[in-house]
Amino acid sequence: xxxxxxxxxxxxxxxxxxxxxxxxxxxxxxxxxxxxxxxxxxxxxxxxxxxxxxxxxxxxxxxxxxxxxxxxxxxxxxxxxxxxxxxxxxxxxxxxxxxxxxxxxxxxxxxxxxxxxxxxxxxxxxxxxxxxxxxxxxxxxxxxxxxxxxxxxxxxxxxxxxxxxxxxxxxxxxxxxxxxxxxxxxxxxxxxxxxxxxxxxxxxxxxxxxxxxxxxxxxxxxxxxxxxxxxxxxxxxxxxxxxxxxxxxxxxxxxxxxxxxxxxxxxxxxxxxxxxxxxxxxxxxxxxxxxxxxxxxxxxxxxxxxxxxxxxxxxxxxxxxxxxxxxxxxxxxxxxxxxxxxxxxxxxxxxxxxxxxxxxxxxxxxxxxxxxxxxxxxxxxxxxxxxxxxxxxxxxxxxxxxxxxxxxxxxxxxxxxxxxxxxxxxxxxxxxxxxxxxxxxxxx
Numbered sequence: 001x002x003x004x005x006x007x008x009x010x011x012x013x014x015x016x017x018x019x020x021x022x023x024x025x026x027x028x029x030x031x032x033x034x035x036x037x038x039x040x041x042x043x044x045x046x047x048x049x050x051x052x053x054x055x056x057x058x059x060x061x062x063x064x065x066x067x068x069x070x071x072x073x074x075x076x077x078x079x080x081x082x083x084x085x086x087x088x089x090x091x092x093x094x095x096x097x098x099x100x101x102x103x104x105x106x107x108x109x110x111x112x113x114x115x116x117x118x119x120x121x122x123x124x125x126x127x128x129x130x131x132x133x134x135x136x137x138x139x140x141x142x143x144x145x146x147x148x149x150x151x152x153x154x155x156x157x158x159x160x161x162x163x164x165x166x167x168x169x170x171x172x173x174x175x176x177x178x179x180x181x182x183x184x185x186x187x188x189x190x191x192x193x194x195x196x197x198x199x200x201x202x203x204x205x206x207x208x209x210x211x212x213x214x215x216x217x218x219x220x221x222x223x224x225x226x227x228x229x230x231x232x233x234x235x236x237x238x239x240x241x242x243x244x245x246x247x248x249x250x251x252x253x254x255x256x257x258x259x260x261x262x263x264x265x266x267x268x269x270x271x272x273x274x275x276x277x278x279x280x281x282x283x284x285x286x287x288x289x290x291x292x293x294x295x296x297x298x299x300x301x302x303x304x305x306x307x308x309x310x311x312x313x314x315x316x317x318x319x320x321x322x323x324x325x326x327x328x329x330x331x332x333x334x335x336x337x338x339x340x341x342x343x344x345x346x347x348x349x350x351x352x353x354x355x356x357x358x359x360x361x362x363x364x365x366x367x368x369x370x371x372x373x374x375x376x377x378x379x380x381x382x383x384x385x386x387x388x389x390x391x392x393x394x395x396x397x398x399x400x401x402x403x404x405x406x407x408x409x410x411x412x413x414x415x416x417x418x419x420x421x422x423x424x425x426x427x428x429x430x431x432x433x434x435x436x437x438x439x440x441x442x443x444x
Contacts (some may be wrong), residue, residue, distance in 0.1 A: 069130045072157035073097035074258055075105070075137070076189075080144045087117055087140040090152060095258065097154060099137070100132040107142075107159045108256050109150055114139040150190045153260060160254035161288040163298055165227050166263045168247050168283030170239045176267070178239035178280050183267040188285070191255050197265070198248040198435075199239045200304045203232040227287035235306040235435060239281055247281070248302065254290075263283045299436040305443070307432045312363075314345075314425040317379040321367045322354075325427045329361040338363070338429070346426040347375040353429070365427060378425060399413055 077092040099105065099116060119126050121135045129135040137152075151158055170178060178184075178199065186195040195440045227246075239245060249263070265280045289298035312328025323345075329335060335356035343351050343365055349372065351365040371379075431442040 003132060031218040065132060067130055067132045068096075069098040071096045071131075072259070073099050073103075073105070073154035074157055075099065075152045077147070077150055077152055079149075080147050082144045083138075087138045088142045088144045089136050089138050090147075091136045092134075094129050094131050094133045094135065095151075096131050097157070098128060099154075100128045104155060105137070105152045106155050106157070107138070107147060107150075107152055108144065108160070112142075113143050113155060118139075121419055147351075151256060158256050158258060159288070159290045161257040162254050162292055163251075163294045164249045164257060164285050164288035165302070166247050166249060166283045166285050167227075167244055168239070168263065168265075168281045169244050170241055170281045171277065171279050171353045173239065173277035174280045175276060176280075178265075180235070184280055185268040186251065187264040187266070188257060188261050189258050192268075193251045193253070193255055195249045195251045195265075198250075199236040199245060200233045200248070200302075201236055201240075201243075203234045203305070208220055229303070231303065233304045235304055245281075246286075247283070248299075248304075249334060254292075257285060257288050261283075295436075296438075300434075300438065302436055304435045305432040306435055307430070309431075310429045312427050312429075314379060314427060315362065317376070320376065321364050321370060323351075323367075323371075323379065324357050324362055324429075325365050326360075326362045326390075328363060328429065329426065331359070331361045333361060335361070335363060337442065341429060341442060343427050343429045345375070346428075347372060347378070349375065351427070375425065378423065389418065438441065 074095040074097060075092050076095050077090045079091045080088065099119070101116055101119055104113050105116060106164050116137050117140055118138045119129060119135055120138075120425050121129060121133060126135065129137075158242070178197070180199045182196065183194055183196050186193055233246065237246070238246065262282070262284060264282050266278050267280060268278060270276065270278045291297045310328050312325040314323045315326045316324050318324050329338070335353075337354050339355045341353050343353060345351060345367070349365045349367045349369060354364045354366050356362065357364045431444050433440055433442055
């Protein structure tokens with residue numbers, strides 16, 4: 001007569017031992033205790049306390065998942081074995097989509113395809129299995145020893161990703177910082193690989209860290225929407241303790257990435273004798289690249305910006321609306337790249353960099369509105385005639401300070417009390433650059 005995959009596999013296993021291949025072990029569970037007596041049949045005849053309420057609470061908490069046959073077929077295989085005269089049986093769970101007898105399925109890790117010869121579910125032959133079903137698929141002309149665990153799918157349903165973006169959340173028991181540009185052990189599907197990480201977040205959430213900190217500590221939503229490449233994102237030096245953020249994952253070799261795959265990052269090289277959690281963060285994939293040259297095709301699409309600033313000091317007044325600024329750039333800096341950028345003066349005016357001045361890294365800044373009278377009064381002594389007098393006065397002050405004894409307790413206070421530093425007019429330039437922009441353009 002007909003035998004199930006389990007019976008055939010059980011008989012083959014027994015023949016390799018001294019056991020008799022009679023019938024497979026019983027999978028029947030113990031009967032339910034209808035009398036609500038704790039401890040089983042040998043326990044005292046006493047009524048259970050609150051058991052009905054517990055059962056009701058569990059029933060209310062458990063949500064029956066919605067199964068859908070739409071989407072690509074993905075099957076998570078947990079066991080694979082040969083049956084002589086039948087073929088190779090794959091046991092596992094349908095993760096998404098559906099599969100029917102005579103369908104062609106693909107083994108992404110081997111890059112081969114086979115046809116489904118037959119299927120069983122709970123020892124009964126079936127013609128179709130959908131999302132959530134536990135089933136056994138029988139294929140022919142496939143060696144079980146070449147495949148233990150992993151995924152099979154419909155043709156082209158799974159890809160070998162070279163890089164990916166995930167929405168993640170830090171695990172609060174991980175006591176170390178998750179630094180950008182560091183490496184973690186990354187588990188996706190049935191694979192664990194080393195990956196380099198780059199953390200970032202939505203630009204508006206970066207501007208309001210209090211809102212991000214107030215986010216709940218709940219699990220990252222698996223039904224997360226697809227990643228939006230059109231939005232602005234901000235660089236993170238490390239993954240914050242709370243809230244959901246994003247991470248760019250880069251690994252050395254392509255790996256198989258199921259849709260919306262669970263991502264778990266860990267530090268498996270941590271000393272096992274330490275009483276510490278090694279799981280760092282978790283989340284789900286929201287975007288990926290299959291291009292081997294993802295650095296030029298995928299990364300530039302990520303609008304991740306990093307805020308930068310430079311500051312300098314007004315050296316002298318050029319005219320009533322223009323000043324010469326020093327110490328903002330180095331001598332070798334290409335000043336043409338900064339022409340037209342907006343700056344702000346410590347006295348309140350706004351200006352625009354017109355270009356370089358001389359060969360020492362100085363720039364000429366023109367004020368948008370006329371300089372304030374108080375600013376002009378402060379800068380006029382720094383003109384061509386007053387510059388020499390100011391330099392002579394500074395030299396005289398330096399000579400006096402050199403002959404003055406300063407006690408250890410007053411040294412730090414006097415060091416920051418110089419009149420020239422407090423009277424100086426500073427100029428600040430703020431801009432941002434996209435991290436993966438090859439042109440390194442500056443944006444305000």
